[in-house]
Amino acid sequence: MLQAPPAAPGMREEEIDTPALLIDLDSFEANLDRMQALLAPTGARLRAHAKTHKSPVIARLQMRRGAVGQCVQKIAEAEALAWGGVPDILVSNEVIGRGKLARLAALAGLSEIALCTDDPSQIAVLEDVASAARTRLRVLVEIDVGAGRCGVAPGPDAVALARRIAASPQLRFAGLQAYHGGAQHIRKENERKSAIESAITLTRRTVEQLRQQGLDCPIVGGGGTGSFAFEAGSGVFTEIQAGSYCFMDADYAQNLDESGLPVSTFRQSLFVLATVMSRPRPDGAVIDAGHKAVAVDSGLPLVWQQPEIRYVGASDEHGNLTIGAAATPPELGQKLRLVPGHCDPTVDRYDWYVGVRNGRVECLWPISARGGFS
Amino acid sequence: MLQAPPAAPGMREEEIDTPALLIDLDSFEANLDRMQALLAPTGARLRAHAKTHKSPVIARLQMRRGAVGQCVQKIAEAEALAWGGVPDILVSNEVIGRGKLARLAALAGLSEIALCTDDPSQIAVLEDVASAARTRLRVLVEIDVGAGRCGVAPGPDAVALARRIAASPQLRFAGLQAYHGGAQHIRKENERKSAIESAITLTRRTVEQLRQQGLDCPIVGGGGTGSFAFEAGSGVFTEIQAGSYCFMDADYAQNLDESGLPVSTFRQSLFVLATVMSRPRPDGAVIDAGHKAVAVDSGLPLVWQQPEIRYVGASDEHGNLTIGAAATPPELGQKLRLVPGHCDPTVDRYDWYVGVRNGRVECLWPISARGGFS
Numbered sequence: 001m002l003q004a005p006p007a008a009p010g011m012r013e014e015e016i017d018t019p020a021l022l023i024d025l026d027s028f029e030a031n032l033d034r035m036q037a038l039l040a041p042t043g044a045r046l047r048a049h050a051k052t053h054k055s056p057v058i059a060r061l062q063m064r065r066g067a068v069g070q071c072v073q074k075i076a077e078a079e080a081l082a083w084g085g086v087p088d089i090l091v092s093n094e095v096i097g098r099g100k101l102a103r104l105a106a107l108a109g110l111s112e113i114a115l116c117t118d119d120p121s122q123i124a125v126l127e128d129v130a131s132a133a134r135t136r137l138r139v140l141v142e143i144d145v146g147a148g149r150c151g152v153a154p155g156p157d158a159v160a161l162a163r164r165i166a167a168s169p170q171l172r173f174a175g176l177q178a179y180h181g182g183a184q185h186i187r188k189e190n191e192r193k194s195a196i197e198s199a200i201t202l203t204r205r206t207v208e209q210l211r212q213q214g215l216d217c218p219i220v221g222g223g224g225t226g227s228f229a230f231e232a233g234s235g236v237f238t239e240i241q242a243g244s245y246c247f248m249d250a251d252y253a254q255n256l257d258e259s260g261l262p263v264s265t266f267r268q269s270l271f272v273l274a275t276v277m278s279r280p281r282p283d284g285a286v287i288d289a290g291h292k293a294v295a296v297d298s299g300l301p302l303v304w305q306q307p308e309i310r311y312v313g314a315s316d317e318h319g320n321l322t323i324g325a326a327a328t329p330p331e332l333g334q335k336l337r338l339v340p341g342h343c344d345p346t347v348d349r350y351d352w353y354v355g356v357r358n359g360r361v362e363c364l365w366p367i368s369a370r371g372g373f374s
Numbered sequence: 375m376l377q378a379p380p381a382a383p384g385m386r387e388e389e390i391d392t393p394a395l396l397i398d399l400d401s402f403e404a405n406l407d408r409m410q411a412l413l414a415p416t417g418a419r420l421r422a423h424a425k426t427h428k429s430p431v432i433a434r435l436q437m438r439r440g441a442v443g444q445c446v447q448k449i450a451e452a453e454a455l456a457w458g459g460v461p462d463i464l465v466s467n468e469v470i471g472r473g474k475l476a477r478l479a480a481l482a483g484l485s486e487i488a489l490c491t492d493d494p495s496q497i498a499v500l501e502d503v504a505s506a507a508r509t510r511l512r513v514l515v516e517i518d519v520g521a522g523r524c525g526v527a528p529g530p531d532a533v534a535l536a537r538r539i540a541a542s543p544q545l546r547f548a549g550l551q552a553y554h555g556g557a558q559h560i561r562k563e564n565e566r567k568s569a570i571e572s573a574i575t576l577t578r579r580t581v582e583q584l585r586q587q588g589l590d591c592p593i594v595g596g597g598g599t600g601s602f603a604f605e606a607g608s609g610v611f612t613e614i615q616a617g618s619y620c621f622m623d624a625d626y627a628q629n630l631d632e633s634g635l636p637v638s639t640f641r642q643s644l645f646v647l648a649t650v651m652s653r654p655r656p657d658g659a660v661i662d663a664g665h666k667a668v669a670v671d672s673g674l675p676l677v678w679q680q681p682e683i684r685y686v687g688a689s690d691e692h693g694n695l696t697i698g699a700a701a702t703p704p705e706l707g708q709k710l711r712l713v714p715g716h717c718d719p720t721v722d723r724y725d726w727y728v729g730v731r732n733g734r735v736e737c738l739w740p741i742s743a744r745g746g747f748s
Contacts, residue, residue, distance in 0.1 A: 001744060002375070002376060003745050003747075003748070005452060006748060016745075017471070017473055017474070017748050018471075018748065019747045019748065020748075040513065051690060051691065073691040074691060094651045094690070095391075095393070095652075096649055096650070096651045096662070096706065097707065098709050099391060100391070101497060117653065119652065119706060121654065121706060122706075143482075144654060147662055148694075149652075149653075149654075149689065149692055149694060150651070150652035150654060151654060152654070152658050157540055158583075171551065181689060200583060253666060265741075275470055275471060276470070277448050277467075277468045277469075277524070278468050278472045278492055278493065278523075278524040279493065280492065280518060280523075280524060280525060280526070283456065286523055286524050288470070289747070289748075291669075291671045291719060292719050292722050292747060293747045295665075296671050297665045297670050297671070297688065303534060315523065315555060316425060316525070316718050316719060317448060317467070317747070318523055320522075332470065332495060332496075333470050333471065344645040344666070344690050345666050345690060347663060348666050348723070349722070349723070349745060349747075350745065351745055366375065367502070368375050368439070369375070370375070370745075371377050371723060371724065371725055371745075372377060373377075373392075373393045373621070373663070373666060373667045373691070373723075373742075374377070374380060374391050374392065374393070374394075374661075
């Protein structure tokens with residue numbers, strides 16, 4: 001069952017029912033603008049990752065600023081975007097199973113669709129599905145540039161797979177998927193840069209080897225919020241797939257810049273609003289947001305702009321706070337903003353975004369692909 | 375948007391779209407029966423916790439076997455159960471905010487409703503809301519018996535709060551909430567027992583002090599899957615609030631019995647079904663279930679009955695497996711059952727249970743209170 005929205009436009013922030021997922025619209029819009037400004041001189045285009053936001057509304061706001069389309073990880077996300085009017089969608093992931101592939105091919109009448117593969121055994125089923133849907137599927141080869149997850153080896157293995165795709169009348173070779181997920185959260189800038197330089201080198205060589213075989217790469221995609229400046233400036237990557245930049249989180253806030261200070265390119269715009277539900281101890285409080293309401297896979301949330309109040313323990317529906325001596329203790333019923341440890345899985349728990357500006361609710365946006373795992 | 379069901383009755387398990395949340399119906403029913411059999415001689419009744427299953431269907435199956443009602447943590451859960459026909463619901467938690475309380479009071483025409491408090495400042499708003507809804511709310515006093523979360527101190531503080539409730543014409547004092555969450559996962563039986571014996575002693579004393587003031591406790595509630603045998607046998611607790619017992623998980627499977635062996639009272643009945651989506655390395659595989667699809671707050675999932683295949687890393691939508699030398703490597707497209715590290719938050723990510731028996735899908739049940747945080 002879809003949950004009822006926790007707010008209505010015009011309400012004050014303190015009136016929002018909790019837990020609720022808030023977007024600070026000023027910071028959010030500043031992030032969208034900033035990404036476009038940073039990419040403009042590089043020539044790389046933004047294909048923002050919708051696995052973060054799961055919303056055709058946010059996709060549209062990104063595309064109005066110049067994004068060429070969206071990435072997704074799952075067919076259910078592709079469906080939500082295609083049905084929501086997004087005209088160009090790349091599944092930056094392998095898709096296994098005829099049922100899922102048929103669902104994807106069925107979207108080809110609505111939007112430009114592409115997907116990835118890393119296994120020659122999949123070519124036949126991709127061809128069958130494309131043929132049955134009377135479409136020609138765009139297929140990228142995913143290469144493993146250091147993440148150690150999916151992907152064929154860069155170089156000859158990738159070229160061999162690309163040739164198989166290019167030779168098929170039902171498929172079109174669309175380029176390379178070269179995302180280094182593991183590098184996004186390396187804290188020190190020089191180490192992060194070094195990991196990405198290695199990924200860029202492997203990608204560049206593969207692009208050159210493909211060209212030697214007469215195969216162009218319309219898309220060379222990769223780059224996340226932690227690394228996109230390197231990929232965008234490489235001259236090799238044509239599309240940047242950052243997702244978290246629009247929201248940010250406590251984990252990304254720990255990445256450091258050249259001078260060893262926290263990277264401040266983007267602002268925190270996503271919050272979980274919670275209510276103090278018990279004050280059992282003078283130095284402690286309990287709030288109504290536990291790990292069902294805020295993801296803890298990348299660390300506990302922070303209490304926004306209250307460094308003396310610390311979120312120290314998450315149970316299913318409770319968050320335990322400690323209150324430092326210098327803090328003003330929050331009252332029973334008081335609402336607090338939390339900065340999620342990890343934005344993507346936090347978003348995926350909610351049905352609604354509550355957009356706030358100047359202390360008032362301005363909009364409600366459905367998180368259309370929430371729970372879309374398939 | 376509600377996600378489409380990943381299966382239909384009659385399908386073979388291998389045909390279920392993934393990731394999907396499976397209930398092995400034989401094991402699940404055996405768990406329900408076993409709990410009732412264990413509680414029968416103690417006189418304590420089961421009020422199973424719906425924060426685990428979030429489903430009026432499962433509530434009904436528990437009540438058909440003798441459960442007196444259900445516990446919930448959230449108003450949205452209470453609504454889903456009341457709308458789904460559950461006649462007796464205890465919010466085993468504090469409820470802060472007039473809007474939430476009014477929603478709860480509005481259910482009093484459908485079901486018997488009770489809730490908890492741990493703060494005298496809440497009495498006035500509880501009275502207002504009950505009065506406005508022309509109902510008399512049943513209120514329990516939550517005492518902190520060692521969990522260090524919500525609750526007043528056992529003894530005089532609890533008695534004082536109970537007297538305030540009992541004196542109100544709009545409220546009825548309904549007893550004590552005395553759940554020791556922190557003890558449920560203490561691995562060694564003697565240590566777990568010792569923690570619960572302390573909780574039982576604190577609860578017994580408070581019940582006696584209330585009785586000295588002429589206050590009876592129709593409900594003395596507590597006990598979880600890790601500890602319920604102790605509370606049930608105490609002669610003090612009247613209601614057992616276990617939730618996870620119907621499903622179990624990898625975390626509870628680490629609790630030990632008297633002889634130091636894993637507790638085997640209940641069977642694993644809940645699984646996440648996943649598909650192998652990439653075979654990039656001979657000793658590794660990637661499946662389509664990451665931490666969006668299976669909760670990792672209490673540890674990574676296990677691969678069911680495949681000890682040589684280990685789930686070693688969760689990203690948003692991918693699970694990285696290592697394949698031991700003695701294992702038969704899973705093929706691309708093969709489906710694997712995962713045992714979630716923690717059942718409650720895993721359930722909360724899905725819209726549908728897929729009930730399977732003898733390798734076939736038997737039923738689909740909606741997870742009606744999924745995402746019900748408010």
